[in-house]
Amino acid sequence: MTQFQEKTISRKLIFRGCIVELYVDQVQLPNGSYSTREVIKHPGAVAVIAITPENRLVLVRQFRKALEKTILEIPAGKLEQDEKPEACALRELEEETGYRASKLYHLTSFYTSPGFADEFLHIYVAEGLEKGEQQPDVDEFVELVEYDLETCLEQMQLGLICDAKTVAAIYYWQLQRK
Known part of the structure; x- marks a missing residue:
């Protein structure tokens, strides 16, 4: 639907970090006026x-x-350059939790915050878990926690589970149990 598209007039790189890049775009709006994104x-x-x-x-x-x-949060992490999402899911699961999965399947993928970011998140379900040893990144400090569904729902009510991917995961799990 071209009536909703914005034409990029210019793009300026503001910041390049280890994880993200921030740009400021000058755009022409569908009505002909201009704005900044x-x-x-x-x-x-x-x-x-x-x-x-x-x-x-x-x-x-x-x-x-x-x-x-x-x-x-549920275990998660960013894709490395040229890394397949399935490989990243298995790697992050083992690094953050120590668990290895004998089965992994793709549940869904979505943009996390399309109003200002292009991050595309892939959610996988891991089955056939076998416990191993955590191997977090050197700058990553995580504590492993395992909760039943009722406790997860309580933690959501308390605001301790408050990110979209984890909330969606818990609702998915709840639906699977019905």
Whole structure:
């Protein structure tokens, strides 16, 4: 639908970091007027819904600087250059939790914040879990937590589970149990 498209007039790189790039675009709007857009470019990421044989969701407790607080999340991480999402999901699951999965299937993929970022997140379900040893990145401090569905729902009510991917994972898990 071309009536909704914005034409980029100019793009300026403001910041290039280890994870994201920030651009400021000057755009022409569909009505002919002009505006500015701030756009974050991201390499993409994966997240893993991992349910233990004891029917508990595998989560990590981690401090998130952008929020200035610690939250509970499903294991997740960014795609490395040329890395396939499936390989990233298995890698992140093992690094953050120590678990290895004998089965992995793709559930869904979506843009996390399309108003300002192009991050595309792939969610996988891991089955046939076998416990190993955590191997977090050197700058990653995570605590492994495993909760049943009721506890996860309570943690959401308390605001300790508050990110979109984890909330979606819990609702997916709840629907699968019906």
